[in-house]
Amino acid sequence: MVIYLKEEIIIKNYKTIxxxxxxxxxxxxxxxxxxxxxxxxxxxxxxxxxxxxxxTNVRSSLTHYGYKTSSDEDGISIFGGSAIWVDHCLLSSCADGLIDAIMGPTAITISNKFFTHHNKVL
Structure with missing residues (x-):
């Protein structure tokens, strides 16, 4: 299955992809x-x-749209938050970073990853 997005996926609490x-x-x-x-x-x-x-405008609930500025071009962007687990994912060839965690997120686990084709990967 290949998913092509027009805008970022912005998820809510207690979700699994x-x-x-x-x-x-x-x-x-x-x-x-x-x-x-x-x-x-x-x-x-x-x-x-x-x-x-x-x-552009993005949906933040069933009844609300809000304006979202330009994305930062990361594969997964974590901005604040806690109890986040990214496991067994393959990330490559992103314009900025593969995974970016900023603004003091806590309890993040990034495990069993394969990172490739990026200037920040050794």
Whole structure:
């Protein structure tokens, strides 16, 4: 399964994005943004060839849209939050970083990853 996004995925608390048992790719667009959330699991997803998006309205609930500025071009962007687990994911070829965690997030586990094709990967 290949998923092409027009805008970032902005998820809510207590969510799992689970690619186990399938070959799931998110590619050639914006990717996953976690902003001040808790209890998030991202498992078994291939994320590659990130591109910027944004400067548009995005849905934050069933009844609300809000303006979102340009994305930072990371595969997974973690902005604040806690209890976040990113496991068994493959990340490559993103314009900025593969995973970015800023603004003091806590209790983040990044395990069993494969990072490739990026100037910040040794």
């Amino acid at each position: 689970d690619g186990r048992g399938a070959n799931v790719h998110i590619e050639n667009g914006p990717f996953i943004t976690i902003q001040y959330l808790t209890n998030i699991i991202i498992h078994g997803i291939h994320i590659h060839d990130c591109k910027p998006a944004g400067n």
